[in-house]
Amino acid sequence: MTLQLDTCRLVFPEWYDERAEYEAEQKGWLQGVRVELPDGEQYSVHFYDLVRLGQDLDEEAKWDRPFVAEPGLIVVPAVSREAITSAVNRLAITDYFRHLRSEAEIRPLGYPLAGGSRNATGTPTESVAT
């Protein structure tokens, strides 16, 4: 699914159907979304609501990872279509996405971790300085 916004396009992953949209709002997080600017550059973004962000921080701390870090993290009041599109539109106006690495700039094999891999959407879930 692709949504044409005032300032850009929101490209959702192929598995993002009506049920996934419902569940993403329930879960309070969504990955695998890309923002496409008018010049064609795409940027991966990751949405969280504040409640889930706190819950995940607590969970990660149990496993000696007391932080939450995702490329292109955007915290919204709710992981709903309305909140996501509003946030992305306003961020695009202020050129926020130009501060991120576009999909074309991300190295395809740049994560030299033992047994390293990307998540199911192809987005690295944790970056490590090389």
Place this chain on the structure above:
Amino acid sequence: MMGTIKFFRVGGSLAPRPNDIKIDPRTGLVRPGRGVSVQSVPDGLERFGGAFELSDILPSLTVVQTGRNPNHYEVCPANPMTPADYSDALASTHLIPTPPSGDANDPST
């Protein structure tokens, strides 16, 4: 307390999708704390194929409340496990079709 709550899944499958899990890039294992969504209230799920009650959840899985909705839970790995083991554990959980009937966890209904 948790053991007395009934959990319901949308549709007839517990197969995880990409937005259900996080994989640790160092180990390739599914991280605890995330999993497939379930609810403690079966109503409102007809548009997605109806509600199915979970039964016989393996001890390698744990059900935790997540998100803003207090009726929303996720069936998560109790400990890090391979994606295949997680999928297998979920697949062994029985799903029983349930007609909508109010709050199934409310003893007065």
